[in-house]
Amino acid sequence: MTAATLKPSKHPLAPYIERLEAGDALLPHSEENVVEVVGILKSYAIVLDAYSRNLKYIAAHQFLELFPFFKYFDGEFSFKKLWNHWAHDRINFEYAEYCMRTMLWHGGGGLDKFVDTPEFYELAEKAIQAKLKGNFLMLGLHRLFPEFLPEQIRMLAYYSGLGQFWTIMYDMFIKLSDRFDRGEIKTINQVVEHIKDGLVEAANFPITYSVKIGGKDYEILPKSANLTFLMDTAVPYVEAVFFRGTPFPGVISYNAQAYQIPVEQENFAYGALYADPLPIGGAGIPPTQLMQDMRHFVPEYLHKIYRQSCRGEDDLRVQICQSFQKSMFCVTTAAIQGLAPFPLTTSDNKEKLANRVYLEKWMDRFGHSRLAEVNKADDGYCQLFPER
Numbered sequence: 001m002t003a004a005t006l007k008p009s010k011h012p013l014a015p016y017i018e019r020l021e022a023g024d025a026l027l028p029h030s031e032e033n034v035v036e037v038v039g040i041l042k043s044y045a046i047v048l049d050a051y052s053r054n055l056k057y058i059a060a061h062q063f064l065e066l067f068p069f070f071k072y073f074d075g076e077f078s079f080k081k082l083w084n085h086w087a088h089d090r091i092n093f094e095y096a097e098y099c100m101r102t103m104l105w106h107g108g109g110g111l112d113k114f115v116d117t118p119e120f121y122e123l124a125e126k127a128i129q130a131k132l133k134g135n136f137l138m139l140g141l142h143r144l145f146p147e148f149l150p151e152q153i154r155m156l157a158y159y160s161g162l163g164q165f166w167t168i169m170y171d172m173f174i175k176l177s178d179r180f181d182r183g184e185i186k187t188i189n190q191v192v193e194h195i196k197d198g199l200v201e202a203a204n205f206p207i208t209y210s211v212k213i214g215g216k217d218y219e220i221l222p223k224s225a226n227l228t229f230l231m232d233t234a235v236p237y238v239e240a241v242f243f244r245g246t247p248f249p250g251v252i253s254y255n256a257q258a259y260q261i262p263v264e265q266e267n268f269a270y271g272a273l274y275a276d277p278l279p280i281g282g283a284g285i286p287p288t289q290l291m292q293d294m295r296h297f298v299p300e301y302l303h304k305i306y307r308q309s310c311r312g313e314d315d316l317r318v319q320i321c322q323s324f325q326k327s328m329f330c331v332t333t334a335a336i337q338g339l340a341p342f343p344l345t346t347s348d349n350k351e352k353l354a355n356r357v358y359l360e361k362w363m364d365r366f367g368h369s370r371l372a373e374v375n376k377a378d379d380g381y382c383q384l385f386p387e388r
Helices: 014-021 031-061 079-086 093-106 109-114 118-131 136-144 148-181 188-201 229-244 287-294 300-307 316-339 349-365 380-384
Strands: 209-213 216-221
Touching (some): 014 316, 031 188, 093 148, 093 287, 118 216, 148 188, 148 229
Antiparallel strands (some): 209 216
């Protein structure tokens, strides 16, 4: 078989495989798609900056605080901030914790493996003894329940790891926005290329975590663990948040007899690439908090598009969610390209076959995603719910 006789894929999503093999993205190019993706990633970046700083603050300064009442204040408490917190006039850091817990639960990558090693337990125990020195009640409880505090430290490691991951993504998305403003980004493929280059550049950035107790640093994720940005935080994040996610309370039954939740964890499909934008704004839907946060930072050129839609700003969170899903398919395209066994545009037959197998495995996971919806040229949402 030669490259010229390589048969088209028979996969149900074969057109998307052909598109990727041609070097294009899962999201088709259009001027409006570029504006939507860059604009929403700019607002997302600003939110990620706040999320990442808070996660890292909690990991560093709320270490083994069992009742961290002011963990969302980044060490800058005031009654004005407390009132804004109660009035929900603030960044919803709860969503950042939702993503962290989702990563922790689904696992994957070197970070997940390391926090179950004897080395991690040894490091955690040193930090526990230092933190609880002289606290005989807590030390006694630690002896009775030896897994409780290490589990809290395991979670704090994910606070720090996700915070470091988001810091890099913030910088990547802000640079994308700056390049768009300078006229350097004009196509969806250029958006994907920018993200892929950023992922590759930061791939080996070390993920480490230590906490200061009594003036001394205690390592939790040491440099010797060889944890890195791409394989140990980025890939597990895509798996946990883009694909698997968790069932949203209020929209699905948690009753085991109802069989509405898959038995196997790997079959979960509640991530950002699958979520129906219409429930956004409903109670118990975690992405509602993210959309609420991003709506404060939507650039004017994107806000203009939303105002010109069939419902104007009445469904702003839904429109933001639709743009966000488009952007996440661009990020996913960059990940697919970056992790492929060979360049997707290769002309070598063996490499093309290896890539074909690789891409079909990806497409197996997109069957029930929103891929078809984000590829529609028309506004199906407005056609389904026209103005009255």
